[in-house]
Amino acid sequence: MLRGSHLARVDEKGRLKVPAEFKRLFDEKYGQSFFITSFDGERAEIFPMPEWEKIEATMAERPSSDEKTRFLNFTNYFGGVVEMDSQGRLLLPQNLREKAGLEGELAVLGLQNRIAAVNDEQQLAKLKSAPLTGADFAALAIPGM
Template sequence: MFRGSYVTQIDEKFRLKVPADFKRHIDEEYGTQFFITSKDGKRAEIFPMKAWLEKEEKMKTVSDLNPAKKRYMEMTSYYGQVVEMDAAGRLLMPQKLREAASLTEEVVVIGMQTTLAVENHEKLKPTIVPMTAEELKALEELGL
């Protein structure tokens, strides 16, 4: 499971070096192939291929006429690209997504259980605010 966050850089060849703790988990649990995409163009979502294939299987159960599914598929296909991790643990960030999300400077890589989220660190910082009472109540109702 991916947990925590790490601040890092996208290199001059637009590659993200996966933080060591996440790389260890990848080596133990997943292969070297990933699907990198986004739902909004503001953050990259890195899915080990195993996790992406599980998501695709779930999507097959939803009607193609469902507008949310259609929109999700459009966005993730537009930004998405299959990427192979190199021997040094680097992933090439897809150009459209890199440009849309400003992933050319310092970034933060956030563990999201089975995926990694990557955001421009300076743009993310102002959005990290305490959870609202409503959010905390919703989590409590979910037993979390």
């Protein structure tokens, strides 16, 4: 399970240094191949290839629709297959890096089956402007919350 948040840097060549806690799980469970994309053009969604292939299989079963086309357009426009290098770095697709402003220090968030890289300052501002509410917890029906 990928969880938590860590600060990481994107170097001058556009490579994200994967935090050690996440890298360890990738090495143990998934391997070195990833699909990096975005659903909104503001953050990098980094899927271990086995997790992304589950999404591709689901999409292949879906009939053609506007939603499917929109999903494929977004994920392929921003997307790319990358291999983690021996130093634990992933090259973020240039198009995504430029459009989302993914440079310098980023927050890398664990999202159960993937990680996301976001501009740290922008992410904090979003969290402050739209905090979790009682309605969120009720909709999620988390026991004890």
